Amino acid sequence: NAGVTQTPKFRVLKTGQSMTLLCAQDMNHEYMYWYRQDPGMGLRLIHYSVGEGTTAKGEVPDGYNVSRLKKQNFLLGLESAAPSQTSVYFCASSYTGGSTEAFFGQGTRLTVV
Amino acid sequence: AQTVTQSQPEMSVQEAETVTLSCTYDTSESDYYLFWYKQPPSRQMILVIRQEAYKQQNATENRFSVNFQKAAKSFSLKISDSQLGDAAMYFCAYNEGGSEKLVFGKGTKLTVNP
Numbered sequence: 001n002a003g004v005t006q007t008p009k010f011r012v013l014k015t016g017q018s019m020t021l022l023c024a025q026d027m028n029h030e031y032m033y034w035y036r037q038d039p040g041m042g043l044r045l046i047h048y049s050v051g052e053g054t055t056a057k058g059e060v061p062d063g064y065n066v067s068r069l070k071k072q073n074f075l076l077g078l079e080s081a082a083p084s085q086t087s088v089y090f091c092a093s094s095y096t097g098g099s100t101e102a103f104f105g106q107g108t109r110l111t112v113v
Numbered sequence: 114a115q116t117v118t119q120s121q122p123e124m125s126v127q128e129a130e131t132v133t134l135s136c137t138y139d140t141s142e143s144d145y146y147l148f149w150y151k152q153p154p155s156r157q158m159i160l161v162i163r164q165e166a167y168k169q170q171n172a173t174e175n176r177f178s179v180n181f182q183k184a185a186k187s188f189s190l191k192i193s194d195s196q197l198g199d200a201a202m203y204f205c206a207y208n209e210g211g212s213e214k215l216v217f218g219k220g221t222k223l224t225v226n227p
Contacts, residue, residue: 031213040122042204042219050213058214088156098208098215099146104158 002026006091006105013081013112021076021108023091031094032074033058033102034066036087043090049074050097081112115140117207119218126195127226133180134190134221136205143167144210147181147188152202152220161203164188166210192223200225 004025013019023032030051035043045058047066055066063085065077074093078085088109092102116139126132138147149161164172164181171179176193192199205218 033215040219042117042217043215044217045214048213056213090158092158097211097213099210099212101148101160101163102150102158102215107156 004091004093004103004105006089006108008108009106010109011111013078013110015081015083015112017081018077018079019081019110020078021089021091021110023074023076023093023105025072025074025091025093025103027093027095027103028071029093029095029103030071031097032068033092033094034064034074034076035090035092036060037090037107038087046076046089078110081110083112086110086112115142115207115209115216117205117216117218119203119205119221121221122219123222123224125224125226126192128195128197130195131191131193132195132223134192134203134205134223136188136190136218138186138188138205138207140186140207140209142209146208146210147179148206148208148215149177149179149188149190150204150206150217151199152204153198154201158204162190195225197225197227199223 033048034046049068052071091105094102145166147164206215
């Protein structure tokens, strides 16, 4: 019973490098989300998707891109990493949107040096 | 924009005692949902309890209950008979009905002392 799986769990990048974080869910959920968590800031929404082929901006989208080519996968890309993107990134999914339970992955700790 | 405020960055409780975590929110909507999520040291967040704004009755899940005061826009979480496994960050979250998004508070770190 995997739920929401994020890869990788840890990563160190140099400034200017690019990378993609993968989120996969096996619950047939329509909605998927990417958040970042910084100390004292709670979780802030980066991008989200309401179904396969759709994406939308959240609260802090700058510097990130996303794609949802398959219903079960939601990719978060950093084209040119900056130290300000050092954070813990969480993926989440839900069946019918924000009013229902969100299921979270275990997070990816990203450090940009 | 809706905001969620958790005024207690840290709280502590003795094992077997009761603790209450505070949350207030700001909204002009009448249809919304409120949540408490727990984030243990393993980092993976899990839902503790969910409240629908139109329901008068406070939600309860075993040792966890809420005090939902709609007029005061307050949504506190009470943990009874605290256990060592309750130690975690707790996040209050708000969803406006029909919206895809959750708005989170900054969290309260709960320590349970043996």
